[in-house]
Amino acid sequence: MTETTPVAQSSSLRRLVPRIFSRSGRRDGMELLLRTVRTHHPKGDLSIIERAYAVADRAHEGQKRQSGEPYITHPLAVAQILADLGLGPKAIAAALLHDTVEDTEYRLDTLTAEFGDEVAMLVDGVTKLDKVKYGESAQAETVRKMIVAMSRDIRVLLIKLADRLHNARTWGFVAPEKSRRKATETLEIYAPLAHRLGIQTIKSELEELSFAVLHPKLYVEIESLVKQRTPQREQYVQNVIESVESDLRELRIRGRVEGRPKQLYSVYQKMVVRGREFDDIYDLIGIRVLVNTVRDCYAVLGAIHARWTPLPGRFKDYIATPKFNLYQSLHTTVIGPGGRTVEIQIRTNEMHQQAEYGVAAHWKYKERIGSGKADAKSLDADMAWLAHISDWQAETADPGEFLDSLRFEIGAKEVYVFTPKGRVIGLPAGATPVDFAYAVHTEVGHRTMGAKVNGRLVPLESELTSGDVVEVFTSKNPDAGPSQDWLSFVKSTRARSKIRGWFTKERREEAVEQGKEAIARAMRRQNLPLQRLMSQDSFSEVAHQLKYEDVSALYAAVGEGHVSTQSVIEKVTSLVSANDTATGPIDLPQIGRARRPRDGDSGILVRGAPDILVKLAKCCTPVPGDEIIGFVTRGSGVSVHRSDCTNVKSLMDDPQRLIDVEWAPTTKSIFLVQIQVEALDRSGLLSDVTRVLSEHHVNILSATVSTTNDRLALSRFVFEMGDIVHLDRVLNAVRRIDAVYDVYRVTSS
Numbered sequence: 001m002t003e004t005t006p007v008a009q010s011s012s013l014r015r016l017v018p019r020i021f022s023r024s025g026r027r028d029g030m031e032l033l034l035r036t037v038r039t040h041h042p043k044g045d046l047s048i049i050e051r052a053y054a055v056a057d058r059a060h061e062g063q064k065r066q067s068g069e070p071y072i073t074h075p076l077a078v079a080q081i082l083a084d085l086g087l088g089p090k091a092i093a094a095a096l097l098h099d100t101v102e103d104t105e106y107r108l109d110t111l112t113a114e115f116g117d118e119v120a121m122l123v124d125g126v127t128k129l130d131k132v133k134y135g136e137s138a139q140a141e142t143v144r145k146m147i148v149a150m151s152r153d154i155r156v157l158l159i160k161l162a163d164r165l166h167n168a169r170t171w172g173f174v175a176p177e178k179s180r181r182k183a184t185e186t187l188e189i190y191a192p193l194a195h196r197l198g199i200q201t202i203k204s205e206l207e208e209l210s211f212a213v214l215h216p217k218l219y220v221e222i223e224s225l226v227k228q229r230t231p232q233r234e235q236y237v238q239n240v241i242e243s244v245e246s247d248l249r250e251l252r253i254r255g256r257v258e259g260r261p262k263q264l265y266s267v268y269q270k271m272v273v274r275g276r277e278f279d280d281i282y283d284l285i286g287i288r289v290l291v292n293t294v295r296d297c298y299a300v301l302g303a304i305h306a307r308w309t310p311l312p313g314r315f316k317d318y319i320a321t322p323k324f325n326l327y328q329s330l331h332t333t334v335i336g337p338g339g340r341t342v343e344i345q346i347r348t349n350e351m352h353q354q355a356e357y358g359v360a361a362h363w364k365y366k367e368r369i370g371s372g373k374a375d376a377k378s379l380d381a382d383m384a385w386l387a388h389i390s391d392w393q394a395e396t397a398d399p400g401e402f403l404d405s406l407r408f409e410i411g412a413k414e415v416y417v418f419t420p421k422g423r424v425i426g427l428p429a430g431a432t433p434v435d436f437a438y439a440v441h442t443e444v445g446h447r448t449m450g451a452k453v454n455g456r457l458v459p460l461e462s463e464l465t466s467g468d469v470v471e472v473f474t475s476k477n478p479d480a481g482p483s484q485d486w487l488s489f490v491k492s493t494r495a496r497s498k499i500r501g502w503f504t505k506e507r508r509e510e511a512v513e514q515g516k517e518a519i520a521r522a523m524r525r526q527n528l529p530l531q532r533l534m535s536q537d538s539f540s541e542v543a544h545q546l547k548y549e550d551v552s553a554l555y556a557a558v559g560e561g562h563v564s565t566q567s568v569i570e571k572v573t574s575l576v577s578a579n580d581t582a583t584g585p586i587d588l589p590q591i592g593r594a595r596r597p598r599d600g601d602s603g604i605l606v607r608g609a610p611d612i613l614v615k616l617a618k619c620c621t622p623v624p625g626d627e628i629i630g631f632v633t634r635g636s637g638v639s640v641h642r643s644d645c646t647n648v649k650s651l652m653d654d655p656q657r658l659i660d661v662e663w664a665p666t667t668k669s670i671f672l673v674q675i676q677v678e679a680l681d682r683s684g685l686l687s688d689v690t691r692v693l694s695e696h697h698v699n700i701l702s703a704t705v706s707t708t709n710d711r712l713a714l715s716r717f718v719f720e721m722g723d724i725v726h727l728d729r730v731l732n733a734v735r736r737i738d739a740v741y742d743v744y745r746v747t748s749s
Contacts, residue, residue, distance in 0.1 A: 029076045036083040037092055044089045049079075052093035052115065059104040067173040074166060075099055081162040085199070085357050091155045094122035098159055102127045125156035126163065157193060161202050164190050168209040183210035198327050201356050207265040215268070222264050234259070240287055240336055244344075247303040248289075253296045260286030260345070289346045294319060297346045301330050304344060308334035311341065319351070321416055321424050327355055417468045428491045431464050434482075437472045438495035445498055446482055447474035461489040511559030512552050519558060522565045538575040542568060574634070603669035604640055605662050606630060613637025614661075620645035620747050621672045623724045630661035642747060672701070673727060674718045674747075679740040681713040688737050689715060696730045716746065 030053055034046055056075050063071035079095040093115060100106040101123055108127075112120040164186060171179040187210045194203035212219045237259040244257045289300055297319060314333035322328045329347040336342035347355065414426045417436060425439050433453065438445030450473040451458055464470060474480075482499045490496050543554035546563065557563045603624060604614045615633075620642040622628050627643040631651045640661055641648050651658070677689055686705055693700060699720045707713050721727060727745065734743045 029073070029080070033076065033080050033083055033092070036080065037089060040083070040086040041088050046089060048089050048093045048115065048119075049096065052096040052119075055106070055114070056096045056100055059100045059106040063103070065170065065173070067170050071099075071103075077166040078159070078162045081165060081202075082158060085158065085162075085201075087155065087158065090116075090119055091122065091159065094119045094155070095159050095162060097123050098126050098163060121153065122156055122159060125153070126160045154197070157197065158199075161190060161194050161197075161199070161206075165202055165206060165209075168206060168213075171209065171213050179213050183213040186210045187214075198323075198354060199357060204263050204265075208263065211265040211268060218268060219264060222267050226264065226267065236337070236340065237287065240342055243307065243337075244287065244289060244300075244304065247307065248291075248300065251296075251299055251303060253291055253299060255289055255291035255296065255300070257287065257289050260288050260343075287342060287344045288352075289344065290349050290352050291346070293348060297330055297348060300346050301332065304332065304334060304346075308336050308342070310334050314343075319347075323414075323426075327351075329355060415464055415466045415468075417464050417466070417470050420469060420471050425470075427464065431491045432461055432489055433458065433464065433470055433472055434460050434486050434490050435492040435495045436464065436470045437474075438490075438492065438498050440472075442498050444472065444474060445495060446502060447477075447480045448472050448482075449475045449480070460486070511556040513555075513559070515555035515558030515565075518565045519555070519568060522569055526569070538572045539568075541575055542571045545571065603663060603665035603671065604628075604630075604638075605664035606638055606659060615639050616672065617641045617645065617647070618672065619647050621674050621718075623671045623673060623721075623727075624663045624665050625724065626747075628661055628663070630659040632657040632659055644747070670720050671724060672718060673721050673724075673745060674716065675731065675734075676744060676746050677713075677715040677717070677734060677740060678742040679713045679715075679737070681707050681711045682739050685713055685737075685739060686715065689717075689734060689740070692733050692737060693717065693719065693730065696726070696733060698730060 030050075034049065037044060037046060037049065053076070057072050060071040060075075065071055065074060075096045075098060078098065079092045082095050083092055097106075097111060097115070097119070101108050101111060108120060108124055111123060167182070168186060171182065174182070186206050191203050191206040191210065194206060241257045241259065248255050248257070291297055291300060311333045314331075316331040319328045319330055328351040329345050331343070331345055333341055333343045415429055415431060417425050417427060419425065419440065425436060427435050427439060433451030434445065434448060437448040437451075448460070451460055451462075452471040452473075453462060453464065453468050455469070482502055484503065486499055487496060490499065539551045539554065543549070543551050546554065546557075548554045548557060554563070554568065558565055558568060604616070606612050606614060614630075614637055616622055617639050622640055622642045622645075628640050629643050629648060629651075630638045630640050633639050638659060638661065641651070679685055690700065690703075700717055701720060702718045703715065705713065705715045721730075731743050731745070734740060
């Protein structure tokens with residue numbers, strides 16, 4: 001098989017999906033931008049836009065995009081996207097300047113002085129964090145920073161979405177691996193965020209472009225399927241439109257009837273993800289009816305249902321109960337002419353603006369009427385999920401956990417339930433009365449003791465469905481609080497973070513005392529100089545190393561089991577030994593019950609020092625037959641690694657502590673082995689694997705199991721083994737288990 005070069009990949013992709021090789025014209029760009037802004041904001045101050053363009057053009061002078069265009073074409077295109085959405089001059093100025101602080105010598109304090117705090121805040125909100133400083137967590141922390149900024153001003157996210165959209169249009173010029181990574185991130189985070197904001201135009205195009213990059217051949221195939229049926233479909237759609245227009249004339253309702261554009265990603269979702277046949281997809285034929293009033297919407301619905309039979313379960317009234325993103329419309333699917341199904345959407349012109357431009361429509365209105373305080377207040381109320389996201393991101397320290405929670409929060413399907421007074425609450429699918437209680441108010445959640453759904457008492461772990469009327473009962477006891485068990489069934493990120501936060505806050509003092517006592521106990525058990533260690537500032541330094549605010553936070557982490565006492569003691573003694581040369585190093589003995597005698601059972605012989613303590617490194621778990629290298633540690637004897645261990649490179653920086661070692665296994669030698677099992681997920685898989693390992697007399701010490709979105713089960717086992725020749729038989733036995741497609745030894749953590 002010949003390897004495809006990047007150039008060949010690029011030309012192939014250009015042939016399949018030319019739309020991701022878009023180029024922007026710089027000529028007349030500013031004139032069009034100013035004309036668009038003037039249309040939406042006739043009294044707006046356009047001078048700030050002209051000044052921003054001049055600064056951006058000067059700052060980016062000489063820079064080129066990967067498409068070969070001058071870099072200024074990118075901020076200009078981003079500004080045009082926002083202008084088309086109807087945003088005002090300050091947001092447009094921020095869009096023109098959004099890359100200056102990140103990619104040029106232009107500084108944020110200079111920008112603040114020249115354009116004011118508001119524009120500077122918008123630019124700073126979309127500026128990436130330094131990858132050198134933040135390492136692998138830079139992307140997650142950049143998204144977190146954007147979330148915090150958008151909770152203060154939603155225009156931060158609008159600028160980021162426009163930035164991502166224009167970049168997506170030029171992904172064809174980017175290396176395939178990078179474009180696929182960006183496309184995946186877009187589908188997981190940015191397209192759902194656009195959906196949350198109700199901006200259908202951006203959401204649809206982001207999904208289409210990401211789909212084209214990730215699955216170009218599938219994209220072309222589905223596009224071909226749709227095009228093949230286009231002539232017949234357009235004729236059929238025209239017949240349906242004429243029938244609906246006839247109904248409008250009879251009802252004397254003024255309105256517009258049009259066919260809905262087909263989104264290829266939506267077809268892909270229904271065909272591949274949900275397993276539907278192409279010809280069974282209802283919304284290939286879609287009609288949209290736009291009228292002037294809500295009364296007209298329901299009148300048109302009645303006329304359509306009188307003409308054609310509606311499909312049961314396919315009617316949705318989003319006018320009476322809007323979606324979380326303020327979307328309003330009537331949806332119905334009917335059996336149209338010739339027995340073919342037709343999906344029809346009915347909405348007012350204002351609702352259509354909201355559906356296409358979402359939260360941007362609020363900003364357009366707000367900026368045109370001046371201060372718009374009332375509108376801003378209603379926007380804040382309707383977009384309460386922004387506050388929720390801001391809350392839990394502050395409580396989620398781990399960047400990976402934060403991104404996973406964000407993907408769930410913005411991508412989860414929702415159910416809509418009612419309070420006893422008729423207020424609609426949106427919750428993730430599978431939510432429970434406890435999730436409902438926390439959505440109403442944090443204190444209501446903490447004090448919940450029971451619930452009624454549709455007038456009947458139900459357990460707190462009961463799943464809610466759309467349309468349920470939920471009532472919760474709260475305790476009057478001032479000391480009432482949540483139960484730890486709730487974490488096993490709540491679905492919303494808000495509820496989970498609030499419950500964890502309560503336990504963290506309420507039990508902090510207790511955890512601090514427990515942690516302090518645990519460390520002191522462990523030190524006494526190891527005969528360490530307690531007074532000498534506890535009296536120094538080493539604990540503050542260790543707390544800083546482990547990313548805790550202070551010593552109390554470190555003690556609390558130990559008390560809650562997040563950090564082991566032994567880990568803390570090792571770091572403290574290491575610091576004291578390094579800082580206090582007068583008294584010499586402190587030897588830290590091994591703790592815990594020894595499984596086997598120290599003499600010789602490591603299976604390692606140290607040349608020139610047969611009686612020294614030897615420890616096999618857990619990072620690479622060497623076994624007889626592996627090439628090995630010895631390293632003299634401080635206070636723990638010799639640590640033995642595989643020669644190809646990732647940690648060996650850092651050990652080479654101190655060659656004086658390297659020592660020759662060789663294998664000398666005895667009948668008492670026991671080795672740690674780590675294996676990974678990869679299989680298609682199925683019921684009883686873990687049980688079968690552990691049974692086979694037990695049958696081969698393997699002593700399992702630990703196991704981690706995870707399942708990917710593609711239903712692939714990845715299991716990792718660490719176990720003890722005396723005769724390493726036995727390993728091949730174990731691997732072969734596991735490989736024969738139904739649904740296991742690969743199993744191998746892992747030699748690095």
